[in-house]
Amino acid sequence: MSLAALNDIDDAIEATKRFLTPFDRVRWFRLAVVMFFVGGVGFSFPGFPGGFGGDTDPGEPMPGEPGPDITPEVTTELLVLLAGIVLVGILVFLLYSVAGATMEFVFVASLRDEEVRLRRYFKRYWRRGARLFAFRFLVWTLSAGAAAGVLLGVGTGMSGWPPTGWSDGTILAVILLAIPIFLFLAVVVGTLLGFTTMFVVPVMLREDRGVIGGWRRFWSTLVGNLVEFLAYLFVSFLLSIAVGMAVSFLLVLVAVAFAVPFLVVGAPLLFVLGLSGAGGLVALVLVFAYLLLLFVASLLVLVPFQTFLRYYALLVLGDVDGDLDVIPDTRAAVRADGGDDRDGATGGGAPTGNGGGPDDPGVGGTDTDGTPTGGTDASRTDASVDEADGGWNVDRDDDRDGRS
Structure with a gap:
């Protein structure tokens, strides 16, 4: 039996090449913005050797002298400041999470229409992004609450309440029990939310x-094609490992390549100026610039890999259930001639129109928030839309006859 999860890998590669080539720096940087929210890039530098201001250790107090009092005085102003910092942190987390959930729709819509319209898509789909965030937050909250309830119940059954009175044996037993519980929840919840992102968002x-409603619609497809989606789960896991290794390798190369010019410029300056005063300021500026460039480069590195993984999921979904095909034109093109000739997109065995939903590029109508959605070609050539988007649009060049 031929499985779409095995056959669609090559098609996903061709679709990625079709979408990202020839290289368009505007398109790539727009997608890098999307990667900032959906790509999962983060940096941490534990144990970074710090200090440009010399030795700050106060040293041991002299005999007979009192030690330095480093305990801060708890005042109303300090409590208000701490509360304000916590509230700002929560607000930033919520805004970033909602924006990240919305960018999932922006990403799929960009792959569907083969153009990147950040502002237009964000305005259209932010309400669904908020719902997706609420769903994710609810799932993680319920999962964490269930795990905590089980662990507290076991500990209470062994040593009673409160947990501060638990014996060492009870604490050890709870810790050992927590490991498999959290591993199990990570797999189950990760799979649930992963399928939500890869399949329910397109639905x-x-x-x-x-x-x-998207899960209800997708559930019948999932149950009716369980072998396909189990195969996808296995293959995507292997692909994610391969992608992670490739991204890590490329980031190491980028980090080394970026470090060379910074060392060439910075080392003589720091040798002359030292690490205090102006030299310390120069060092801070150089380190900040280096980390910023490395961060942007990491987002750009993620673009082709995340595009491939998302195209792979969309191809599998459309092959398993043709009514849920979000990218019929891309599917037809890559299977007709490798994606080099967009004029042949109507060929092949895939449907040629999206049909059904008001957001589909091949169907006229209005979106739920009143945004008109015409056909794909109309959306790409409508000058008034481009003007309203303020230049955020990155349209594809449909003439690819000259490509090899």
């Missing part, structure tokens, strides 16, 4: 549904 776009 929500395709048929104008909410998260629960």
Whole structure:
């Protein structure tokens, strides 16, 4: 039996090449913005050797002298400041999470239409992004609450309440029990939310549904093609490992390549100026510039890999259930001639129109928030839309006859 999860890998590579080549720096940087929210890039530098201001250790107090009092005085102003910092942190987390959930729709819509319209898509789909965030938050909250309830119940059954009175044996037993519980939840919840991102989000776009409605629609497809999706789960796991290794290797190369000019410029300056005063300021500026460039480069490195993984999921979904095909034109093109000739997109065995949902590029109508959605070609050539988007649009060049 031929499985789409095995056959669609090559098609996903061709679709990625079709979408990202020839190189368009504007398109790539727009996608890098999307990667900032959906790509999962983060940097941490534990144990970074710090200090440009010399030795700051106060040393041991002299005999007979009192030690330095480093305990801060708890005042109303300090408590207000701490509360303000916590609230700002929560607000930033919520805004970033909602934006990240919305960017999932922006990403799929960009792959669907083969153009990147950040502002237009964000304005259209932010409500669904908020619903997706609420679903994710609810799932993680319920999962963490269930795990905590089980662990507290076991500990209470062994040593009673409160947990501060638990014996060492009870604490050890709870810790040992927590490891498999959290591993199990990580696998189950990770799979649930992963399928939500890869398959339910396209269903929500395709048929104008909410998260629960999207899962109800996708559930029948999942149950009816369980072998396909188990194969996808296995293959995507292997692909994720391969992608992670490739990204890490490329980032090491980029980090080394960027470090060379910074060392060439910075080392003589720091040798002359030293690490205090102006030299310390120069060092801070150089380190900040280096980390910023490395961060942007990491987002750009993620673009082709995340595009490939997302195209792979969309191809599998459309092959398993043609009614949920979000990228029929891309599918037809890559299977007809490798994606080099967009004029042949109507060929092949895939459907040629999206049909159904109001957000689909091949169907006229209006979106749920009143945004008109015409055909794909109309959306790409409508000058008034481009003007309204303020230059955020990155349109594809449909003439690829000259490509090799």
